[in-house]
Amino acid sequence: MPITVKTTATFAEAADLVAGNRAARFLGGGTLLMRDVNEGSVAFETLVRTTEPARAIRTAGSRIEIGAAVTIAQIQAERDLAFLHGAARLIGGPAVRAAGTVGGNLFAPSPYGDLATALLALDGVATLQQGASRREMPLGDLFAQRGRDLRGVVVSVSILRPESADAFRFRKVSRVKPKGAAVLTIAAHLPTSGGRIGKARVAYGAMAPTPIRARAVERALEGRSLDRDGVAAALAAAAEGTDPADDAIASAWYRREVAPVYLRRLLLNEPD
Numbered sequence: 290m291p292i293t294v295k296t297t298a299t300f301a302e303a304a305d306l307v308a309g310n311r312a313a314r315f316l317g318g319g320t321l322l323m324r325d326v327n328e329g330s331v332a333f334e335t336l337v338r339t340t341e342p343a344r345a346i347r348t349a350g351s352r353i354e355i356g357a358a359v360t361i362a363q364i365q366a367e368r369d370l371a372f373l374h375g376a377a378r379l380i381g382g383p384a385v386r387a388a389g390t391v392g393g394n395l396f397a398p399s400p401y402g403d404l405a406t407a408l409l410a411l412d413g414v415a416t417l418q419q420g421a422s423r424r425e426m427p428l429g430d431l432f433a434q435r436g437r438d439l440r441g442v443v444v445s446v447s448i449l450r451p452e453s454a455d456a457f458r459f460r461k462v463s464r465v466k467p468k469g470a471a472v473l474t475i476a477a478h479l480p481t482s483g484g485r486i487g488k489a490r491v492a493y494g495a496m497a498p499t500p501i502r503a504r505a506v507e508r509a510l511e512g513r514s515l516d517r518d519g520v521a522a523a524l525a526a527a528a529e530g531t532d533p534a535d536d537a538i539a540s541a542w543y544r545r546e547v548a549p550v551y552l553r554r555l556l557l558n559e560p561d
C-alpha cells in the first residue's frame with residue numbers, strides 16, 4: 290500500500306494531523322515504523338514528521354530536559370547524561386542507536402522500551418503536544434494511556450538528575466549480549482540519607498505491556514539499607530503487580546522467576 294509522508298513546520302500541526310487521522314503515525318527515527326512499511330503493514334497509511342527542532346538537551350536545576358528527537362547515539366555522546374550511557378549502549382546496534390529517538394522509545398512495544406524504563410525510574414515527565422496546546426504528563430500516565438486514548442506527540446521528556454553516580458542503577462537481561470531484546474529490564478533511582486533509602490523509584494521493562502513502576506518493591510525499600518537484610522522484603526515483592534508476556538524471548542513464568550534474582554544483583558551491586 291502506498292504511504293503518504295507529510296512534513297510540518299511545527300509540532301502543533303503534526304499533532305493536529307495525527308489526531309485527525311486514525312491511520313496516521315508520527316514518525317521519529319523510523320527504526321520501527323519503517324520496518325513496518327517495508328514489511329507491508331496496513332495499520333497506517335500516513336506518516337507525519339516535523340522540521341521543528343527537538344534535539345536539545347537542557348539542564349535546569351535538578352532536572353534535565355531531553356528533546357523527543359534526541360537519538361540514542363546522542364545520549365551516548367552527552368557528558369551530562371553519563372548516568373544513561375549504560376542503558377543507551379544496550380539498545381540495538383549502531384544503526385538503531387543512530388536513528389532511534391527518545392520519543393520513539395516511549396512508544397516501542399514490549400520487550401522494547403529500555404530507555405523508557407530508565408526515564409520512568411527518573412521521574413520522567415513528558416511534554417505532550419495536543420493540538421495547539423502543550424501539557425505535561427508523567428510517564429506513568431502516558432504509558433497507561435498509550436495505545437488507547439492517547440492522541441498527541443511528545444516534544445520532550447524532563448527527568449531527575451540522579452543524586453549521585455551510584456544512586457541510579459540499570460540492568461538489562463537479554464539472551465543476545467549486549468544488544469538483544471529484553472527478557473527483563475530494571476532501572477532504579479535509590480537516593481539515600483544516612484545509609485537509608487528514601488523515595489526509591491524502581492521501574493521494570495518487559496514485565497508488562499509498557500514499562501511499569503514496581504511499587505511494592507519501592508514501598509519495601511523505604512527507610513531500608515542496601516544490604517542483604519534491608520532488601521529481603523523488596524525481593525519477596527519483586528514480581529508483585531507485574532504482567533509479563535510469553536514471547537519468543539522468554540515465558541512469563543521465566544520473567545517472574547528471574548526478576549528477584551536480577552533485582553538483588555542491582556540492589557546489592559553484584560555482577561551479572
Ligand SMILES: Cc1cc2nc3c(=O)[nH]c(=O)nc-3n(C[C@H](O)[C@H](O)[C@H](O)COP(=O)(O)OP(=O)(O)OC[C@H]3O[C@@H](n4cnc5c(N)ncnc54)[C@H](O)[C@@H]3O)c2cc1C
Pocket residue numbers: 314315316317318319320321322323324357358361379380381382385388389390391392393394395396397400401402403404441442443444468469470471
Ligand atoms: C533491530 C532492532 C533492534 C532494536 N533493539 C532495541 C533495544 O535493544 N531496546 C529498545 O528499547 N528498543 C529496541 N528497538 C526498538 C526501537 O529501535 C527503539 O525503541 C527506538 O528508540 C524507537 O525510536 P524511533 O524514533 O525509531 O521510533 P519510530 O519507529 O519512528 O516510531 C515508533 C513509534 O513511536 C511513535 N513515536 C515516535 N516518536 C514519537 C513522538 N515524539 N511522539 C509520539 N509518538 C512518537 C511512532 O508513531 C511509532 O508508533 C530495536 C529495533 C530494531 C529494528
